[in-house]
Amino acid sequence: MQFKIISIYSLALVFALSSCSGKKEEEKTVYENTKFAKGGEDTVQLSDQQMKSVGITTTTIQDRNMEKLVRLNGKAEISPSHISSVSSIMGGHIKSINVINGSHFSKGQVLAVVEDPQFIQLQQDYLVTKAQLEAARLNFNRQKDLNTSKASSDKTLQTAQADYSTLNATLKGLEEKLRIIGISAKGLSTGNIRSKINIYAPFSGFVSKILVNNGQYINPADTLFELINPTGLLLELKVFENDVNDVKVGQEILVYNNQNPDLKSNAKIVSLVPSIENGGSATAIAKLSTTNTEFVKGMYINAEVNISSRYTQGLPNDAVVAFENKNYVFEDLGKSKYKMIPVVTGISDDQFTEILKADFLKDKKIVQKGAYSLLMMLKNKAE
Known part of the structure; x- marks a missing residue:
């Protein structure tokens, strides 16, 4: 009795294995049965069963007006060139900061105020030199008059002229120093000497970084702000x-x-x-x-x-396939035989892809539906 049961199970197993093997044969893909023509790995021959499975349709090169x-x-x-670092021409203590990170500023706006006694000294030197220059000018003119009548020597005239020229150059230098720290020498007098200077914005823009604090002493080489134009x-x-x-x-x-x-x-x-x-x-x-x-x-x-x-030549998008960064189309050679042809593509839209120098495709039947399946067959063959 036990022998009969074992025999029945063995017979069932044999039928099951036979059934599975038959199903696998029926489920072979179109790739496994693909025949390749003698022309090389760019040509593929399909069987009748594969033609039904792939469902190939063809098209031709078309003239179209395309936009991309x-x-x-x-x-x-x-x-x-539009990121600027702002510093003070002369050192001093930061008296106030008038902007914050990310804030917008306008050209000429006061970004910060710096205070130091040296600003007072510079203005004082300018006013003293200005007074000395006026005295030197008067003396020089007087010596010229005296030298004309030989009442004074040439050496005395030369000394007066040198003093005047020296003081004039000194005054011009002090005037320029005042200008670059934002103080107008033209309106400067003993009644409006100040100890503070303003740091002005050189253009309109945004503050990217603030690198100082109130009360901090800064040197001329120190960056106060980074500004963005x-x-x-x-x-x-x-x-x-x-x-x-x-x-x-x-x-x-x-x-x-x-x-x-x-x-x-x-x-x-x-x-x-x-x-x-x-x-x-x-x-x-x-x-x-x-x-x-x-x-x-x-x-x-x-x-x-x-x-x-532009008015150009193109094919439907599904007719163009890509492999290893190159583009291809398949020509229908007849009798279920197809050849892969490399093409150079241009612009494309939702429906069509431009084919550059497409004259060689004129009058050829190009695979539209099924082009990708043909590419997979060739790829699998190469592997």
């Missing part, structure tokens, strides 16, 4: 390799940030770095047409480039 929209992304940066805002945009030939210097673009995507600003591409980076992209530099305070250094931005429409 290239989308770019990147960051807002500031040109180094927004007119130097540049947009560094990534351009993928397949779009590099379509993006040109001088093109108008629309840019926007992620926080406010509906507010788009005009910009222009001013430079294109002629190299492809490791990530497969090049860098385009754009500049805003008008200053926009919405864009700040370090902000991620997006851009849209409309490529001019």
Whole structure:
């Protein structure tokens, strides 16, 4: 009885294995049964079963009016020439700071006030020299008159002239020193000498860094503020390799940030770095047409480039396949035989892809539906 049960189980196992083996044979993919023509690994021959499975349709090269929209992304940066460090011409103690980090300022606005006794001394030296120069001028004129009548010697005249010239040069130097610390020598008198000077903004912009505190003593070499001039805002945009030939210097673009995507600003591409980076992209530099305070250094931005429409030749998108960074189409040779042909593509839209120098495809039947399946067959054969 036990022997019969074992025999029944063994017979059932044999039938099960046989059934599985049969099913696997039926489920062989079209790739396993693909025949390759003697012409090489760029040609594939399909069986009737494969033709039904793949469902190939064909098309031909077509003349079309095409337009391309290239989308770019990147960051807002500031040109180094528009980042300025501000310091005091002369040392002193910080009396007050009138801005905060990130605040906007206008050209000529007082950023800080510095106080020191040397400012008083400089103004005093100017006023004393000015008075001495006036006395030297009068003496020089008097000596000229006396020398004309030989009442004084030439040496005395020369000494008077040298004194006048020396004091005049000294006064001009002091006047220039006062100018660069923001004190007008023209209106200076003994009644308005001051111990403080103002640090003025050289342009309109934003405060990037404040590097001092109230009461701190600063030297002429110390940086007080780092300022950003927004007119130097540049947009560094990534351009993928397949779009590099379509993006040109001088093109108008629309840019926007992620926080406010509906507010788009005009910009222009001013430079294109002629190299492809490791990530497969090049860098385009754009500049805003008008200053926009919405864009700040370090902000991620997006851009849209409309490529001019042109009348060209193209194929439906699914007729063009890519493999190892190259593009191909399949020509229908008849009798279920197909040949892979390399092509150079141009712009593309939602439906069609431009084929450059496509005259050699004229009058050829090109696979549309099923092109990718044919590519997989060739790929599997190569492997």
